[in-house]
Amino acid sequence: MRKRQQLGETVIHGIFLLLGLITVGCVLLITVYLVLSGIPAIRRIGLFDFLLGDTWASTAASPSFGILPFILTSVYGTAGAILFGVPVGFLTAVYLAKLAPPRVKAVAEGAVSLLAGVPSVVYGLVGMLVLAPGVRKLFHVPDGSSLLSAIVVLAVMILPSIIKVSVTALEAVPPEYEDASLALGAAPVETYFRVSVPAARSGIAAAVVLGVGRAIGEAMAVMMVSGNVPNMPSLFQSVRFLTTAVASEMAYSSGLQRQALFSIALVLYLFVLLINAALNFFLKRDKEG
Amino acid sequence: MRNSSISTARKLCIRLMKALCLLSTAVTCGVALFLIGYVLVKGVPNVTWELLSTKPSYLEGAIGILPDILNTVYIIVATLLIVLPLGVGAAIYLTEYARNKRLAAVIEYAAETLSGIPSIIFGLVGMLLFANTFGSCLLAGALTLVIMNLPTVMRTAQESLKTVPVSLREGAFGLGAGKWRVVRTVVLPGCVDGVVTGCILSAGRILGESAALLFTAGFAHTLNGFFTGLGSPGATLTVALYLYAKEPGPGGAEASFAIAAILMALTLCINFAAALVGRYFKKRSAL
Amino acid sequence: MKKIQKWMGVALAAALSVTALTGCSQQAKTSGTVAADGSTSMEKVIGALGEAFQNENSGVTFTYNPTGSGSGIQAVQEGRCDIGLSSRDLKDEEKASGLTATVLALDGIAVIVHPDNPVSDLDVDAIARLYTGEITNWKDVGGNDASVVLIGREAGSGTRDGFESITGTAEQCQYRQELTSAGDVVTAVSQNPDAIGYASLSNLSDSVKALSVEGAAPSEETVKDGSYPIQRPFVLVTKTDAPLSGAAQAFFDFATSADAAPLIAKAGAVAVH
Numbered sequence: 001m002r003k004r005q006q007l008g009e010t011v012i013h014g015i016f017l018l019l020g021l022i023t024v025g026c027v028l029l030i031t032v033y034l035v036l037s038g039i040p041a042i043r044r045i046g047l048f049d050f051l052l053g054d055t056w057a058s059t060a061a062s063p064s065f066g067i068l069p070f071i072l073t074s075v076y077g078t079a080g081a082i083l084f085g086v087p088v089g090f091l092t093a094v095y096l097a098k099l100a101p102p103r104v105k106a107v108a109e110g111a112v113s114l115l116a117g118v119p120s121v122v123y124g125l126v127g128m129l130v131l132a133p134g135v136r137k138l139f140h141v142p143d144g145s146s147l148l149s150a151i152v153v154l155a156v157m158i159l160p161s162i163i164k165v166s167v168t169a170l171e172a173v174p175p176e177y178e179d180a181s182l183a184l185g186a187a188p189v190e191t192y193f194r195v196s197v198p199a200a201r202s203g204i205a206a207a208v209v210l211g212v213g214r215a216i217g218e219a220m221a222v223m224m225v226s227g228n229v230p231n232m233p234s235l236f237q238s239v240r241f242l243t244t245a246v247a248s249e250m251a252y253s254s255g256l257q258r259q260a261l262f263s264i265a266l267v268l269y270l271f272v273l274l275i276n277a278a279l280n281f282f283l284k285r286d287k288e289g
Numbered sequence: 290m291r292n293s294s295i296s297t298a299r300k301l302c303i304r305l306m307k308a309l310c311l312l313s314t315a316v317t318c319g320v321a322l323f324l325i326g327y328v329l330v331k332g333v334p335n336v337t338w339e340l341l342s343t344k345p346s347y348l349e350g351a352i353g354i355l356p357d358i359l360n361t362v363y364i365i366v367a368t369l370l371i372v373l374p375l376g377v378g379a380a381i382y383l384t385e386y387a388r389n390k391r392l393a394a395v396i397e398y399a400a401e402t403l404s405g406i407p408s409i410i411f412g413l414v415g416m417l418l419f420a421n422t423f424g425s426c427l428l429a430g431a432l433t434l435v436i437m438n439l440p441t442v443m444r445t446a447q448e449s450l451k452t453v454p455v456s457l458r459e460g461a462f463g464l465g466a467g468k469w470r471v472v473r474t475v476v477l478p479g480c481v482d483g484v485v486t487g488c489i490l491s492a493g494r495i496l497g498e499s500a501a502l503l504f505t506a507g508f509a510h511t512l513n514g515f516f517t518g519l520g521s522p523g524a525t526l527t528v529a530l531y532l533y534a535k536e537p538g539p540g541g542a543e544a545s546f547a548i549a550a551i552l553m554a555l556t557l558c559i560n561f562a563a564a565l566v567g568r569y570f571k572k573r574s575a576l
Numbered sequence: 577m578k579k580i581q582k583w584m585g586v587a588l589a590a591a592l593s594v595t596a597l598t599g600c601s602q603q604a605k606t607s608g609t610v611a612a613d614g615s616t617s618m619e620k621v622i623g624a625l626g627e628a629f630q631n632e633n634s635g636v637t638f639t640y641n642p643t644g645s646g647s648g649i650q651a652v653q654e655g656r657c658d659i660g661l662s663s664r665d666l667k668d669e670e671k672a673s674g675l676t677a678t679v680l681a682l683d684g685i686a687v688i689v690h691p692d693n694p695v696s697d698l699d700v701d702a703i704a705r706l707y708t709g710e711i712t713n714w715k716d717v718g719g720n721d722a723s724v725v726l727i728g729r730e731a732g733s734g735t736r737d738g739f740e741s742i743t744g745t746a747e748q749c750q751y752r753q754e755l756t757s758a759g760d761v762v763t764a765v766s767q768n769p770d771a772i773g774y775a776s777l778s779n780l781s782d783s784v785k786a787l788s789v790e791g792a793a794p795s796e797e798t799v800k801d802g803s804y805p806i807q808r809p810f811v812l813v814t815k816t817d818a819p820l821s822g823a824a825q826a827f828f829d830f831a832t833s834a835d836a837a838p839l840i841a842k843a844g845a846v847a848v849h
Contacts, residue, residue, distance in 0.1 A: 005467055012469045016386050019378030023399040023443065026436045030406065030414045037417060059731040060747050091313035099310060108314055110560065111321035117556030118324060119497040121531045122549045126327055128760070133767045143725040143752050143768055156320055163317065187295060189303045210405075217407020219500050220531070224760060227753040228730065238752050243409050247500065248756045250413075251644035252732025265413050269406070276405040280398060347623035347843065348631075424656055425641060507641045522641045532642075535616075535757035542759075542781070 031269075038266030041065070041259035050263065056230040056240075058249060058257040065260045067245070067267065073233040074242045074271070077147060077222070078215040081154035085215075086208055088155075089162030093207075096163065097170035098192045109167075116160035124224030127153045132225055139236065145227035147239045153221050158211035165210055169203020170196055206282040213275045216268070219243035242268045325553060332550025335543040344512045352533070352544045354551075356512045360427060360523035363515055364506065365492050367431040368438060372491065375435070376442025377477075377484060383443075384450040385472055404440035408501040411437050416504040428519040430506025434495055441494065442487040449483025449570075450476060482570035486563060493559040496552060499527045508532055526552055609637045610827045614648020614661030615734055617758065617776045618810050620843040621681060622661055625831050628839055632830075636823045645734040649675065652813050658824035660813030663734030663776075674816050680831060681810040681845040684777040684799040685739050686786040688762065690769040695719040699790045700805055704743040706772060709750035714770065727753045727764050727773035738808030739774045774806075778844025800846045810845060 042050050045065045053066020092112075096105050128145075131152060136144030173196045181191040197204070219241075227238025228248055240248070246261050246268070253261055295303075343353030379396070387393040415433030423429065453476055461471045507522020510529065524532060526548055533545040610629075612622055619642045626638040643651070645662040649670060652660035666677040687703060689695060695718055698706075705711045706724055715721045728751045729736035735758065740746040752771075755761050758779035765773040766783035773784075777794055780786055786794050789805055798804035812828065814820060820828060830836060837847035 009468050012472075013386055016378055016382040019375055020382030020387065020392075020396050022375055022379060023396055023403055023439055026439065027399045027402050029418070030410070030436075033414050033417050034410070057731075057747070088313045088316055091310045092317045095310035095314045099307070100314070108318050111318045111325075113560045114325060114553070114556060115317075115321045117493055117497060117553075117560065119499060119527045119530065119549070119552055121499050121527060121534065122324075122328060122552070125534055125545065125549070126324060128763050129767065130327070132764075136768060142723045142770060145753050145764065159317055159320075187299070187303050189306050190299075193306060213405050213407075217409065219407070219409040223756060228756070229751050229754050238754075240754075243407065246413065247409055247503075248730045248754070249732055250504065252646040252730070254646050254650065257732075262413070265410055269410055272406055272410070273402065276402045279405065280401055283401075345623075347620060347627050348839070425643075508643070509639050509641055511637075511639060521639060533759075534763075535759040 034262070034266045034269050037259070037262040039263075041256060041263040042266075044256060045260065045263075050260075051267070054232060056245070058253070058260065063257065065256075067242070067264055069230050069232050070240055070242045070245045070264065071267065073147065073226075073239045074216055074268075076233045077150055077154060077226075077239075077241055078212055080147070080151035081158055081215040082208065082211060083155075084151065085155035085158045085162060085211060089159045089207070089211070090166060090204065092159075093163045093166035093170060093204075094192055094197065097167045098196065099189075112160050112163050115156070116164075120157070120218060120221040121224075123153055123157060123221035127221065127225040141236045143227070143238070145225055145238060146236045147226065147233055148235050150222040150226040150239070150241070153225055154215045154218060157218060157221065158214045161214055162207045162211045165207035166200070166204050169200035169207065172203070173199045202282050202285045206279055209275060209279040209282060213272060213279065216271055216275065217243060219247045223247055242271075328546065328549045328553055332546035332548075332553075335547035336550060337547075340544065340547055345510050352541070354526065354529060354544070354548060356510045357524050357526050357529040357548075359512070360506075360518060361496065361525040361527075363518045363523075364427050364431050364434065364502075364525055365495050366515075367428065367519055368434040368495060369488055369491060371431065372435045372438050372442050373484065373488070376439050376487065377446045377480065379439070379443045380446035380450055380480070380483075381472060381476065384447060385468075385476060400440040400443055403436070404444075406437075408437065408498060412501040412504040415501060420505045425505060425507035425522045426520050427506050427523050430502045430525075431519070433501050433505045434491075434498065437498075437501060438491040438494060441490050442484075445487035445490065446480050446483040449480045449486075453479035482566065482573075485566050485570075489559055489563045489566065493556060493563075495525075496555055496559070497527055498525075499531050502528050503531070608635055608823050609639065610659070610821075610824045611639050611641075611657040612648075612659045612661055613641045613643055613651040613657035614813070615645040615663040615810070616642045617663040617683065617735055617779075618642075618661045618845075620778050621810060621840055621845050624839045624843045625836055626827075628836075629827050629830050633823075633826065636826075638827065644732070646732055649813055652815060658814075658820060659828065662811045662813050663808060664737045665809055665811060666813065676814050676816045677811045678814070678828075678832065679809045679848055680812050681840045681847050682799055682807050683810055683845045684794040684804050685735060685742075685774050685806045685808060686777050686780055686794045687789060687806065688765050688773050688775060688780065688784040688786050690765060690771060691783070691785045692769050693719060693785065695787065696785070697788045697791065700743055703789070704745050707743065707745045707750070708748045720770075722770045725752045725768055725771040726750060727755065727761055727771050729758075729761065729774075730754045730756050734808070735774065735776060739806060742806050742808075776844070796841055796846050 050065060050067060052068050053064060054068045055064045055066050056069060057064050096108055127149060131149050132144035135149050177195050177199055178191050181195040222241055223244040228240050228244055229238040230240045231237050233239050242264055245264050250261055340354055342355055344356045345352045383393055383396060411433055415429060419429035419432050457475050458471055461475050502525060508524045508528060509522045510524060513521055530545050530548040533541045622640050626640055630636060630638050645664055648660035649662055651657040652675060653673065666675060698717060702717050707726055711717060712723055714724055728749060740749060753764055755764060758775040761773040761775050762779060762781055762784055765771045792798040792803040794804050799807050832849045834849060840847040
């Protein structure tokens with residue numbers, strides 16, 4: 001009897017262990033599949049020509065597969081989105097976490113989570129109808145679909161994650177810190193920026209990294225506002241991102257072109273893994289600190 | 290008293306910071322309100338009962354989104370049915386069984402990684418893994434979404450498992466219960482709130498998903514029952530919005546804004562439901 | 577009780593995946609279903625044909641998956657669907673791999689501009705010179721003094737392939753935007769007074785103006801009699817040596833019969849049978 005029960009416990013333990021390992025299995029599966037399908041094209045094109053080539057003409061009679069324009073566009077686009085999105089998101093988070101009256105806070109947080117729930121296609125659609133014509137008129141350029149439009153859309157799209165994570169971090173700062181600062185004569189606003197923000201800096205850094213991850217991975221919205229031509233990036237030029245390169249050609253692709261698209265996905269995946277490692281680093285430091 | 294001791298420069302600085310905070314919040318809320326307003330104004334007039342209750346007809350040139358609504362429901366139900374046992378099981382392993390700290394850390398890290406992967410990559414892998422082996426269909430989409438939502442369900446279940454007091458478990462052990470019995474009778478009932486929250490969050494994410502489904506679940510607008518539906522290609526609401534915006538015919542643009550407005554309303558409901566559930570369980574656990 | 581519920585849930589999920597899996601694999605083979613896969617431009621034509629066919633044959637299920645010409649051709653090759661749909665003629669290597677193309681209809685590719693653009697007629701040569709970047713200002717073709725914004729489709733699109741091969745601009749187009757659907761092209765052109773783009777006739781809306789080419793306005797008649805030069809075939813792709821299933825053959829016969837012509841016309845294309 002005792003033995004049977006023990007056996008049962010072991011089996012159940014095993015089942016849960018398996019369930020626990022499923023996430024690891026999924027990550028391995030994704031990695032293996034992407035590597036397996038991404039390597040052949042890189043080997044045929046050559047790693048150097050693939051990563052540093054500056055022309056992408058996948059369907060030309062003599063095709064060339066250089067993805068440097070995509071990599072640079074993704075990097076610039078993400079950096080631009082961070083440049084616009086982080087200050088706005090950070091200051092909003094400080095206001096919501098520390099300064100806002102409860103009712104204002106409730107309404108604003110509702111608006112922010114709604115912003116997070118808007119499907120990216122809607123961002124793209126509104127961007128196409130409102131933002132791109134706006135950019136065209138404002139800067140007197142022939143066409144508004146450009147890196148700039150994509151940056152604005154991305155900046156808005158990463159706001160919710162930045163705000164949510166930063167607010168959580170700021171609210172987790174022990175009130176004793178702030179009380180001490182206030183007692184020493186600092187004004188509330190000074191306290192929030194000089195004491196609370198530094199105390200929550202790991203969480204805020206994590207928010208920024210999360211924003212980077214969101215921005216670099218977005219496809220559907222930027223595809224509609226960035227013009228989608230594989231140019232080297234420039235603010236008012238039509239550009240193509242790593243994600244949109246995959247999304248826009250996948251449906252029609254075949255042969256080496258299709259394999260090359262998987263290689264682009266692999267490059268994108270490596271970027272994401274790097275960002276995740278950074279995120280993990282900040283979160284861990286947050287827990288320990 | 291204290292204010293008088295602050296120099297004008299400091300006062301100015303404080304004012305400035307406060308103003309900047311306010312301005313940023315105004316910008317954020319302004320953008321959100323503009324987006325919502327724009328979509329609602331363009332979409333709501335086009336939401337008709339006819340649109341909601343019919344399937345599209347090419348012969349009559351009419352657009353109806355009933356099949357897309359049903360497909361969305363099917364794919365959410367199928368995804369949750371599969372992801373719940375997996376996610377909750379993983380959470381139970383981590384909180385109740387895992388003794389090897391390093392293994393637990395690896396699992397947590399994998400979940401973290403999984404939640405950071407962009408949906409377009411899920412779409413590609415889903416296409417390779419599922420759609421290429423048994424064809425584009427709702428099930429292939431659902432399985433892709435399972436991988437995508439696994440970390441969310443695991444995380445929320447884990448959070449709520451942590452709130453089950455250790456004393457309860459120890460009490461049950463003290464009464465001579467085996468591990469599995471404790472998990473079943475004490476721990477599992479305690480994570481209902483986490484499971485409900487996880488379901489709501491996942492449903493929200495599935496509702497807004499397009500990139501991961503485009504390559505896996507297909508685009509058909511056919512009216513199907515649950516089981517045939519899972520076995521055949523179909524578009525969810527968001528995918529339908531994408532399609533109508535992309536290949537407009539007569540009424541396509543109007544239909545896509547109508548769907549956008551519906552999605553916005555559903556998102557609002559989901560946020561509200563999540564807040565409500567959170568509050569309900571907080572109250573109950575405080576009792 | 578809780579336990580039973582949970583295990584029932586698991587069992588249900590398992591049962592569900594099994595039934596759905598078998599459902600998936602059967603869909604292409606079972607008699608009584610017709611699976612078509614391919615060109616997004618043919619959506620309206622095939623949708624209308626499929627619906628009419630189903631109305632007449634109540635036992636038949638018709639599914640259409642608009643994935644793109646390339647994917648459709650591939651799907652036929654791999655046996656994932658009965659009939660592939662391509663909005664370009666098959667390449668020689670595709671024909672050699674055992675596929676047959678049957679032209680179902682013709683489609684005009686309209687060249688579109690913003691409604692405020694004074695230009696309303698261009699010849700093929702002027703269009704080619706605009707798209708290759710030889711002409712960069714609208715005033716050179718009788719329009720306003722503004723630089724031309726070229727909008728087109730992504731590489732691999734059947735529409736782009738058709739447009740570039742007819743205008744002789746393959747690989748030379750200086751696109752400002754390469755959009756992934758006809759809808760995006762129409763939207764982008766409608767938002768920019770200096771833009772020019774191209775899209776299938778059936779995708780046009782009032783928000784843009786279709787140019788006439790060499791005096792012929794794009795319409796069913798001008799495409800049919802060949803006076804409108806920019807046109808391409810809509811093709812049904814089947815395997816050369818493997819016979820179609822009963823239902824699929826019936827659909828194929830229906831689609832290429834004279835009965836289908838008015839349906840095709842209503843969907844904005846020109847029937848050839």
